[in-house]
Amino acid sequence: MSQDPLHLLVVETRFPGRLGAVADWMVRKRGCRVTFFCHQADPAPLWPEGTGKGLEVVSFNVGGVAREATVPWTRQLERGLCHAYGAWEVVESRRIRPVDVILGRSNGLGSTLFAPVSYPRAPVVNWFDYYYQARAMDLAEEDAPTLPAEYVQWRRSANAMDLLDLENGVVPWIGTHWQRDLYPPEYRDDFLVLHDGVDTRRFKPRDPTTPRLIGGREIPEGTRVVTFVSSSLDRLRGFDRFYRLAARVLAERSDVLFVAIGDPAVGRTLDVRFHGQNYPDALAKASPLPDPSRLWMPGTVPPNTVAETLAASDLHLVPSRTYPVARSLLEAMASGAVVLAWDAPPIHEVLKSGENAVIVQPEEVERKALEILADPGPFRPIGEAARRTVLDRYDRDETLSSLAETLNDLARGGR
Amino acid sequence: MNVLFIHQAFPAQFGRLSLELTKRYGWTCDFLVENLSSCPTPSAEMLERLKLYRIPTPTEARDQAPTPWPQIHAKYLGLCSAVFHAAEGIPDLKPDLIVGHGGRGSPTVFLPDLFDCPILNYCEYYFSTDPRSDISYRIDLPPANDVAPFFPRCINAPVLVALTNADGGYSATRWQKQSFPKRFHPKIEVQFDGIDTEIYCPKEGTPRVIAGRAIPKGTKIVTFVARGLESMRGFDVFMKVAARIARQRSDVLFVIAGNDHAYYGWDPLHVGQASFKSWVLDRVKHDPDRFLFTGQVSPEVLADILRLSDLHLYLTVPFVLSWSLLDAMACGCVVLGSDVPPVREVIDNGIHGLIEPLFDLDHLTETALRVLDDPATYKPLGNAARARMEADYSLDVCVPRLKDYFERMASRRLASALPDADV
Numbered sequence: 001m002s003q004d005p006l007h008l009l010v011v012e013t014r015f016p017g018r019l020g021a022v023a024d025w026m027v028r029k030r031g032c033r034v035t036f037f038c039h040q041a042d043p044a045p046l047w048p049e050g051t052g053k054g055l056e057v058v059s060f061n062v063g064g065v066a067r068e069a070t071v072p073w074t075r076q077l078e079r080g081l082c083h084a085y086g087a088w089e090v091v092e093s094r095r096i097r098p099v100d101v102i103l104g105r106s107n108g109l110g111s112t113l114f115a116p117v118s119y120p121r122a123p124v125v126n127w128f129d130y131y132y133q134a135r136a137m138d139l140a141e142e143d144a145p146t147l148p149a150e151y152v153q154w155r156r157s158a159n160a161m162d163l164l165d166l167e168n169g170v171v172p173w174i175g176t177h178w179q180r181d182l183y184p185p186e187y188r189d190d191f192l193v194l195h196d197g198v199d200t201r202r203f204k205p206r207d208p209t210t211p212r213l214i215g216g217r218e219i220p221e222g223t224r225v226v227t228f229v230s231s232s233l234d235r236l237r238g239f240d241r242f243y244r245l246a247a248r249v250l251a252e253r254s255d256v257l258f259v260a261i262g263d264p265a266v267g268r269t270l271d272v273r274f275h276g277q278n279y280p281d282a283l284a285k286a287s288p289l290p291d292p293s294r295l296w297m298p299g300t301v302p303p304n305t306v307a308e309t310l311a312a313s314d315l316h317l318v319p320s321r322t323y324p325v326a327r328s329l330l331e332a333m334a335s336g337a338v339v340l341a342w343d344a345p346p347i348h349e350v351l352k353s354g355e356n357a358v359i360v361q362p363e364e365v366e367r368k369a370l371e372i373l374a375d376p377g378p379f380r381p382i383g384e385a386a387r388r389t390v391l392d393r394y395d396r397d398e399t400l401s402s403l404a405e406t407l408n409d410l411a412r413g414g415r
Numbered sequence: 416m417n418v419l420f421i422h423q424a425f426p427a428q429f430g431r432l433s434l435e436l437t438k439r440y441g442w443t444c445d446f447l448v449e450n451l452s453s454c455p456t457p458s459a460e461m462l463e464r465l466k467l468y469r470i471p472t473p474t475e476a477r478d479q480a481p482t483p484w485p486q487i488h489a490k491y492l493g494l495c496s497a498v499f500h501a502a503e504g505i506p507d508l509k510p511d512l513i514v515g516h517g518g519r520g521s522p523t524v525f526l527p528d529l530f531d532c533p534i535l536n537y538c539e540y541y542f543s544t545d546p547r548s549d550i551s552y553r554i555d556l557p558p559a560n561d562v563a564p565f566f567p568r569c570i571n572a573p574v575l576v577a578l579t580n581a582d583g584g585y586s587a588t589r590w591q592k593q594s595f596p597k598r599f600h601p602k603i604e605v606q607f608d609g610i611d612t613e614i615y616c617p618k619e620g621t622p623r624v625i626a627g628r629a630i631p632k633g634t635k636i637v638t639f640v641a642r643g644l645e646s647m648r649g650f651d652v653f654m655k656v657a658a659r660i661a662r663q664r665s666d667v668l669f670v671i672a673g674n675d676h677a678y679y680g681w682d683p684l685h686v687g688q689a690s691f692k693s694w695v696l697d698r699v700k701h702d703p704d705r706f707l708f709t710g711q712v713s714p715e716v717l718a719d720i721l722r723l724s725d726l727h728l729y730l731t732v733p734f735v736l737s738w739s740l741l742d743a744m745a746c747g748c749v750v751l752g753s754d755v756p757p758v759r760e761v762i763d764n765g766i767h768g769l770i771e772p773l774f775d776l777d778h779l780t781e782t783a784l785r786v787l788d789d790p791a792t793y794k795p796l797g798n799a800a801r802a803r804m805e806a807d808y809s810l811d812v813c814v815p816r817l818k819d820y821f822e823r824m825a826s827r828r829l830a831s832a833l834p835d836a837d838v
Contacts, residue, residue: 078488085485164569186579
């Protein structure tokens, strides 16, 4: 029997992760009760404000191979099953009743696979991220030809947990059509395509009467700020491209400050060459910048600092490889930043060159960047249009309202 | 046409089929196999006409202990890797088509990196989370709580990974195909492998000797055949029915062919000991002299046993149909089967055999006794069973259909349905 408001049970390996913001919004805007089961939690300053005020975080432990720091690629699913089992064990012991909807993330380690053992009648909605292609997308085209056969074999087998979740009765939920179309044709029609949105009140253009600050440091008048934001400063999101462009622009102009927000350690296992390494250090050793003091890398920062940085940006770079549209791109757009993006299929779902962004081929990037930095004025309408795009299509209040309706329908027994 | 078959064992599922493809159409059939079966063993003709290559058993697969369910997928990927490396080391392999057995996931997932040809999966079965099917059906046994809720939710991972990486697949029966998620049905055809109706056929004058024991002419023979004497094939139900029959008639000998091993399901968990057979025999009061256990036997011996059968019991749960049922029907046996969908696919009740609910011991016993009391009345059912096997399930019918199917599939490649790659 559904409650009004709903009680949601959320499973994701890390809190707040991807679903933390969703859970927080459901608590604050819809009055839901949320119990969030996670294996690990980020430091408290990174938690959303609803935590402890309707959003309860419960940790679960894992056993077996999931306790090991690294496992062979062939045991990736086993690791995921151990996580799903660990989550189930705590879910079962807490015996929370009633639960209206279960929300999970099918990224291999946050699966709700066994939650229905405890809640056989609760509908399950799972956020899906990415379906691996054997030799295409992300870094595969660059890496597959030179890496051992196991690299492609891992990719061919890496979708097992997603497939299990898709076959175990979840409502699959995904952020973009491009991501959805990576999945086998047999599954595509099942997906709810709905971006989880960005907080357009936090990410907004700077009040021009206030000083430009980044992490408490004031930006001198006349300085051009070029930004890059990613969870980690890695190849997948094109930090190498950003770095090379920075080297050329710094040599050309003395008034430019580059700011790259994100963890310098490569966190995504997709980058098998640099996983766990400090990638900016590796690039700097191979090719030092002309003036390293003009590349700020504050690491991982709280969301308000990201918002402050993007609002101070004159040019936001999106050099990502072919990979799902980053949340930071939408946040930059919401902030009214002028976005310069390397051409890649996923961004076309969001960006239209000349209207809400500038999309270029790799060989044109330097010329275009210098053109924008030389005279940002004519490009400002592009930033304003970008903000409108996000307000129209990716405003969290709108997208999550739509999700809330779906969850309500499911709790009432329909979809 | 050159077909590469991949299976754990040889000849098993593909041996006879490939021999027929070679003999009838001049095809070349190569095999990648882990081991040779001891029963049935490969024939001299098979070894002469077919090229066999061995897959080295992956280190982690050498352990004979049952694999814990969370590790099954890793074991499968180890086998995929072993198949890849074995194939990589055989430059003579130039297949136009690859056919992999998918009982536990076809180990063909990595082969697109070696061969530019279509890959088919033999889609044997997709485990269900529905408690009315396969491993969950035996609710009458002590529960296997440790695995029951979890196993069906993850055991299909190898099958799914294999099928999404394959160009197509085929199942032996409609029911097996329907066990797969509906979304995959357009990718799976129904193609039966073919029963050897020359070996499995009625034959007057078959000597009444089984396992060296002479069977008097007046003795009725009731048969039960399964690869393993286990709960999913209803061995315990058979013993209960047999014990009741034995109490009613003193002239019946029960002949049971099969290994003391549980190939499917959770029998050791259900009963708390390794041997389900022993567990059953300890609990069902019976006269050992009237029960003849032959172990696993060769096809020729099995055919002789079935020819002597006055009644064949096939008491499976809803699961992959056993070849032994079709072998018995091809031999003209009167079959009494469990009333489950895969059995109903081949037996129309009262026409090609008889069916009763699996758990209904009373009706199973009554029906069995009626057949034994009045064989002449039921003989037409055995004849109809034989006719059905000849018409729909024989090698002569099935091999040409499979040849057409393989040719169709060999001419196709998996259409790329991906969004644009990086520009």
